[in-house]
Amino acid sequence: MAKMHASEVETDADLVRRLVRGRFPEWAALPVERVASGGTVNAVYRLGSALSVRLPLTAGGVRALSHETRWLPELAPSLPVAIPSVAGTGGPAEGFPFPWAVHRWLDGSPPTEGQAGVELARDLAGFVLALRKTGVPGGPAAYRGGPLASVDAGMRSAVDELRRTDEPFDTAAILASWDQSLRAPTWTGPPRWLHSDLMPSNLLVDAAGRLSGVLDFATCGIGDPACDLIPAWNLLPPGARPAFRDAVDADDATWLRGRGWALSMAVIQLPYYRTTNPIISANARYTIRSVLDA
Structure with a gap:
C-alpha cells in the first residue's frame, strides 16, 4: 500500500498481533485483518468479530486518539446512532512509536456517494x-x-x-x-x-x-x-x-x-x-x- 504521508509509519497485521499479545493477552488468539478504508490518520485492523485496533500513521494522529478517548463517552448518550467506544489503549511497543487504541466494532458499511436516498x-x-x-x-x-x-x-x-x-x-x-x-x-x-x-x-x-x-x-x-x-x-x-x-x-x-x-x-x-x-x-x-x- 502506497504511503499517504512522508512521515507515515509502517504497520501490518503481524505488528498488531504483537502489540495485542503484549498489552491484552486475553485477545491474543483473535484473528487480525486490515480494514480497507479511506482513513488518512489511522491504520485500522479488525480484531476478532467485536473489536478494532487503531494505529496512528503519524505523530499527528496521537492527538486524535486521546481526543476521542476524552469525548466519545460524554457524547454517546445524546446521539441517535452508535459511535465508537474505547475498549482499551496501549503505549509504544514492538517498534511502534505511538500510543494506540482498541475500539468496539460497529456493524455497517460506508454509503456510496450519489446513491443515498x-x-x-x-x-x-x-x-x-x-x-x-x-x-x-x-x-x-x-x-x-x-x-x-x-x-x-x-x-x-x-x-x-x-x-x-x-x-x-x-x-x-x-x-x-x-x-x-x-x-x-x-x-x-x-x-x-x-x-x-x-x-x-x-x-x-x-x-x-x-x-x-x-x-x-x-x-x-x-x-x-x-x-x-x-x-x-x-x-x-x-x-x-x-x-x-x-x-x-x-x-x-x-x-x-x-x-x-x-x-x-x-x-x-x-x-x-x-x-x-x-x-x-x-x-x-x-x-x-x-x-x-x-
Whole structure:
C-alpha cells in the first residue's frame, strides 16, 4: 500500500498481533485483518468479530486518539446512532512509536456517494441536530468550526496544484464558487457541537441504507455548525439534498458556508491523495462535481 504521508509509519497485521499479545493477552488468539478504508490518520485492523485496533500513521494522529478517548463517552448518550467506544489503549511497543487504541466494532458499511436516498438524508440531519443540541459542557474548538477564511490560503494553493494535474476541473469555476461562500455572512450564534468530518467513509449504514453509526470524532468540538452540512455535497445526490437542508433548517448563509467547507476539503484533498488514497480522491472528485453542478 502506497504511503499517504512522508512521515507515515509502517504497520501490518503481524505488528498488531504483537502489540495485542503484549498489552491484552486475553485477545491474543483473535484473528487480525486490515480494514480497507479511506482513513488518512489511522491504520485500522479488525480484531476478532467485536473489536478494532487503531494505529496512528503519524505523530499527528496521537492527538486524535486521546481526543476521542476524552469525548466519545460524554457524547454517546445524546446521539441517535452508535459511535465508537474505547475498549482499551496501549503505549509504544514492538517498534511502534505511538500510543494506540482498541475500539468496539460497529456493524455497517460506508454509503456510496450519489446513491443515498431521502431517508438517509433525514437520518444524517437527525444526527447533526442531536450533536448540536448535546448539553456536554466545555467542548474544545472544532477543527473546522471557525471561519472559512482560515483555509483560504490553503484552498488557493490547492487550486494551483490542481491546475498542474490532468484532473478535468474548471478551476475558475471552483474559485468563483469559493469566493461566493467566503462572502457569506459569518456565524453569530452560540458555538455548537460538531463532528466536522462527515465524510462517507466516516458513516455507517445498515442493509436498508439507514444511518447506523458515525465514526472518527478526532476533529469534533464546538463552533460554526456549517461544516456539518458537507454531506449535502460529498454524499447526497441532488434529489436528496433538499430533504437534508429542510431537516437541518439551514439558512442561506450557513448553507453557503457549508458548501464552501465541502469544496475546500475536496480541492485540498485531491492533489494530495490522488495517487495514494483512491477512496478519498474519488470522493473529492464527486464533491467538486456536486458543488459546480449545484
